[in-house]
Amino acid sequence: MPPKSVAELLLAGAGGQDDPIFDPIDHEMNLTSKRAWNMMQEEAESFHRYFQNKKLKDPSFVYAVQLDVEEEMTNFFWADEKMLVDYGDFGDVVCFDTTYRLNKDWRPLVLFFGINNHKQILVFGAGFLYDNTAQSLKWILRTFIKAMSGKTPKTILSDKNAILSEVISSELPETQHRLCTWQIYQNALKHLNEVVVSSDSFSSDLCGCFLHLDEEDFVNSWKVMLDTYSLWENEWLRGVFEEREKWALPYSKHIFSADIETAFLSECSITSLKKYVKHESHILQFVKHFGRVVNDWRYKELEANYDMGQHVPRLMGDVIMLKQVREIYTPIIFKTFHQEYEISLNIVINQCIDAVSSVEYKVSTYGEVRHYTVLYSLEDDLVACSCMKFESGGILCSHALKVLDYRNIKIVPSRYILKRWTRDARA
Structure with a gap:
């Protein structure tokens, strides 16, 4: 101060x-x-x-x-x-x-x-x-x-x-x-x-x-x-x-x-x-x-910061998005993101509703009845899910990640990476 x-x-x-x-x-x-x-x-x-x-x-x-x-x-x-x-x-x-x-x-x-x-x-x-x-x-x-x-x-x-x-x-x-x-x-x-x-x-x-x-x-x-x-x-x-x-x-x-x-x-x-x-x-x-x-x-x-500098989380496969966030997030946040990414692999898109400047997707986990609504903006690549996991926790949910992948977006847009969860949060 x-x-x-x-x-x-x-x-x-x-x-x-x-x-x-x-x-x-x-x-x-x-x-x-x-x-x-x-x-x-x-x-x-x-x-x-x-x-x-x-x-x-x-x-x-x-x-x-x-x-x-x-x-x-x-x-x-x-x-x-x-x-x-x-x-x-x-x-x-x-x-x-x-x-x-x-x-x-x-x-x-x-x-x-x-x-x-x-x-x-x-x-x-x-x-x-x-x-x-x-x-x-x-x-x-x-x-x-x-x-x-x-x-x-x-x-x-x-x-x-x-x-x-x-x-x-x-x-x-x-x-x-x-x-x-x-x-x-x-x-x-x-x-x-x-x-x-x-x-x-x-x-x-x-x-x-x-x-x-x-x-x-x-x-x-x-x-x-x-x-x-x-x-x-x-x-x-x-x-x-x-x-x-x-x-x-x-x-x-x-x-x-x-x-x-x-x-x-x-x-x-x-x-x-x-x-x-x-x-x-x-x-x-x-x-x-x-x-x-x-x-x-x-x-x-101090221990967490030291371990973060000494060890990089292992990846199974060569996934561009996971390689990107592994270098940005702290290990515990990367672990949470990785779990959401794995869940997204079992998400299916049931319906697409086109509008003038956006697309509404109805998605659900394979084999489950419950569905979520993901809105994607064509103008600025904004994505918003009805589960609101990003709004409450600051990490994209599996439903949003599925839609990004469906739109051929292979890296997380910078607006969805909160500084407070990054390795450089105190910079």
Whole structure:
């Protein structure tokens, strides 16, 4: 970030950049009420002192504090330089995790997550909200966006919360808002703890329900789960299913999510934070553990980048399109594309409807009844499928690939290669 923007955010009445005293207190957005939750003795001071030391060692470290009506430190936000850089590269989709605030035995942690071009978790920022009002949520969202130089995400995912939904709508009016299936999954494990304990397969079956892009597949998978574990009478699951249009993938295919839920569902390190957020643990013990978890994720990215430079995915045969994207995509994205390409070999074109400037194709998998509609523009080679896999995940689907091949287009048009999935995503 430019030093000036950091100063404008955090130097409030401290005398400017040359002043040795760094004041992160947000004097413009004090709460109008007393903070909702009590802190442990000297907790706020420990936090503030720790962040001050971090700032002295690393001038790029960002933190901010919100005061309540009695001028007591209440809410905290922090992000290091790497988080700011990561957001600049991959901040198009953000998960705003507030689930820790729902448990009174834990400190009210909030986290901003995303994923990189290897579909690995990135942390963009973190905070503690010792107040549960809309004013506090507005403050931390506003502080987060300011810290990120005003860049807003295309899509933000959050937990089910009416107040939070209103705050996101008012603070990020141009950002698409969805309920996060990963957070719903976490809540399901809590509400259905007896089933989780008694069955080794329930968690994976529940997770599988969240990964279907087709509505029919999703509904059938959900019904099978209810049958298998005798959960038809479960009120919590019934309520979740009634709101499926707000979170299930088949109903939000038009919203770009970078397939972020899949990455979260396969990552267990996030849940390991829980035992350190408990009140009996010292606050600095959590902050240091949190730093270790973040560093572990960053090391995984270094390993993925190294492996990517050392190994090239193998190809069976000499396929021009696969050779093209192998050099462009990261290995995990190439693997996904390769799977779609293989599926496209079993796609058949059932019908072609010509128009003045476009052609509409009805396609289906060989031997299956279900069909998809692919629209191809004759003027600019645009291709769009009714499954909307590209719109939601940024990778062309098997149906679109079939039509491109049918039109004798042997390489992926550049408009369908998102930079965020490429080897040079950070360039």
